[in-house]
Amino acid sequence: MSGRFLDSPIKYLKGVGPAREKILKQELGLNNFEDVLYYFPFRYIDRSKFYKISEIRENMPYVQLKGKISEMQTIGQGHNARLTAIFTDDTGILELIWFRGIKWVKESINAGKEYIVFGKPALFNRKFNIPHPEVEELSVVKASLVQVQLQPFYNVTEKLRKANVDSKGIAKILKGLMELIPNNITENLSNELLDKYKLVSREDALRFIHFPSNVKHIQVAQKRLKFEELFFIQLHLIKSKLIRAHKNKGVAFSKVGDSFNVFYKEHLPFELTGAQKKVLREIRQDTGSGKQMNRLLQGDVGSGKTLVALMCMLLANDNGFQSCIMAPTEILANQHFEGISEFLGEMNIKIGLLTGSTKKKDRKVLHESLLNGELKILIGTHALIEDTVQFNNLGLVVIDEQHRFGVAQRAKLWQKSLIPPHVLVMTATPIPRTLAMTLYGDLDYSVIDELPPGRKSIKTYHYYDKDRYKVFGFIKKQIDLGRQVYIVYPLIEESETMDLKDLTDGFESIKRTFPNPQYQVSIVHGRMKAADKDFEMQRFAKGETQIMVATTVIEVGVNVPNSTVMIIENAERFGLSQLHQLRGRVGRGGDQSYCILMTSYKMTAEGKTRMKTMVETTDGFKIADVDLKLRGPGDMQGTQQSGVLDLKIADLIKDEAILKAARKEAIAILEDSEVYNAPGNAPIIRELGRREHKSTNWSDIS
């Protein structure tokens, strides 16, 4: 019954005729009673407090005043018409102004009577006015039995407002709905959870969130509804993970053999960090279980992810399986190949490199040795997923810098083996834990949160354009010491000709300041042909050029340990995570490295915070936290298709504690069939089923 209640179309609500039904659907996506009940106010205003006109200051929120309205007059005509009135109390005078609904307002106000006026004061010509105030006759309000104290405010669109549905209109519709809800809202949490977390019932929460009698009501309602929201998202994520684990049998890496051990004991030139060891243990447990691993490995630039990946590939090899590692660019693939060759040294393990520029003849040889199983580790780019690439027995796929690859591409790699290989996705973009829990809640998740010892922390400075000559002087000194320098320009839209001009102007000026033949300057940008780009990158990597002028194409993974200076031009135009990625291009060798952020004086407050954060910390997770706070989850990488954006009430920044509790409880219920089937949990399971049935857009992210 109650399921049907929530599913009832909104046309059955008081005050919702066909026209409103259409516009509420269109503008706010409100189709049924449930949608309306879960359309929460974004704030409340205390209507019990009255201000005096003399107390009004600039930038005040909504205020409520008591006084007389007089001298109403219409000024102008047609589109430009406005209605003004004088409002007075015993402390002063201000003007009320209406630009819309003039006729109606004029008719409904009795000049000379006492009114309650409610609105947001604005300053114009050094005098305060209130545009579009709500007005109510004092005697009428006094006579009415219900006097709202905390008035809910709902977001509405311009179109809705034009159709006369403003925040108050939404509140009215909800008021009508409230009369229908007693006995119609079934609880969807267990009594156990309600008790444990001291949550109010679903019905109370829905009443209190819309029509609270006091502030406490708002708090308890929010707590309950946030928990509910996060809990069902986590249930969904964890359930998909369990289903996948159940469905996808995996190859079992049951033993640790010679190649792993010999490498570890004889070839590893340094001690693994604690974090690397921890992650390796997690991966070994996963891959040994007989279930397919789907793990996200997060670790800041330089934290040693590649090494962890290599050791996993050795583990695969010990168990008779091939593995591959896929990088987003040819340069990175080359670097991995060289790095891994060096690590493995004399060990007798055959590895191969496959990229777009691998020659046809070499390709053929590679294909053959892959198919007959001779080749153990394949390193490459997108070229790996071509159909012609066939493995003998692929057991592990490593994907580096995950966000460059689409889901479909990943799926293609899976299909290269009868039993799907284990998948390890590596990313250097730190994301806050709360976001990871929601975004990647259905993946296993490991973090390397520790850098190898002895790293020199990169020094970061913020300079203004006028200090450019100082900066040039600094570059010269570093080059004299034999070091190399990046100078990066923003080019967010590769098509923006303005940006390209900035870049080429910058390049010309750098060449003038650092002339041939003493200095060699490279340039790389997205409009260049891949081969030309590669050629310049290689020149820089080999040390043939000292300065690399570039756009963000160098952002991902490039490793030139001899470069010690990263100059970022127009740094205020970059987001925090991008700045952090760029900075990660230096500090890769033993020498002290520097990051210099160049900006103009004109910066937004947010821009200033970004510069300050970069100067103060090199901790990627801290930076990600600030980023989340500045931008909200909407703009964070990867959130677009994740459903995180649809959160109605929970806040990933503020509600970490609730999120953790919700996830813990979701795991407890799903991982034990006895708990799952316990009668007390029936409301939860029923709701989960209902939601899964309803929603088709809970996208899988792995």
Ligand code: ADP
């Ligand atoms: P990431 O891929 O996480 O950015 P890499 O795997 O490329 O980092 O490692 C960065 C550098 O640190 C490499 O030169 C690597 O050999 C080195 N490295 C990795 N692990 C350690 C460790 N435990 N101790 C010292 N150096 C390490």
Ligand code: MG
């Ligand atoms: Mg890397």
